[in-house]
Amino acid sequence: MEYKITYYKTPIGTAKIEGDEDGIVSVSVLNDNIETSTTVPKCLQECVLQLKEYFNETRKEFDLKLNPRGTDFQKSVWKELLEIPYGKSKTYLQQSKELGNVKAIRAVASANGKNPIWIVIPCHRVIGSDGSLTGYAGGIWRKKWLLEHESGVKQQSLF
Numbered sequence: 001m002e003y004k005i006t007y008y009k010t011p012i013g014t015a016k017i018e019g020d021e022d023g024i025v026s027v028s029v030l031n032d033n034i035e036t037s038t039t040v041p042k043c044l045q046e047c048v049l050q051l052k053e054y055f056n057e058t059r060k061e062f063d064l065k066l067n068p069r070g071t072d073f074q075k076s077v078w079k080e081l082l083e084i085p086y087g088k089s090k091t092y093l094q095q096s097k098e099l100g101n102v103k104a105i106r107a108v109a110s111a112n113g114k115n116p117i118w119i120v121i122p123c124h125r126v127i128g129s130d131g132s133l134t135g136y137a138g139g140i141w142r143k144k145w146l147l148e149h150e151s152g153v154k155q156q157s158l159f
Helices: 042-055 072-081 092-098 102-113 140-151
Strands: 004-010 013-020 023-030
Touching: 004 042, 013 042, 023 042, 072 092, 072 102, 092 102
Parallel strands: none
Antiparallel strands: 004 013, 013 023
8 A cells, every 4th residue: 555645844844744544654854845745635634734733832632543653562652652741741761661661761762763653643752861852863953842842931042
């Protein structure tokens, strides 16, 4: 089966959204400057709409049919990520504990890094035990932006 693809410009780069009638399989943000798609496949329209609402600060929870590709363990980690509320964060250690295995912290962090549905499955809400913004496939600056966006605190640049 071939997935439908659309591109949507966001404040942190162009989102590439992939999926079909069975659900969204991937949302990633590209470094390349790709134009927003002029037509959006029907099966991806709701995802584009909800991302637009998220970036416009009118949506705090996504309600989409998701169909990420991964191992059973990865899917269990990603499912747990969906439980982290908007504007909140937790540590990799807390996440490992909630999954029932403190020793699995590296495996949990690795599964977070392989999350194919960025923003919607909020792996950006997981931070280091010391509060540091460790690891984000899209780059630490995007993780920082998303966390600030959700916190309601607007950082003003002096330059």
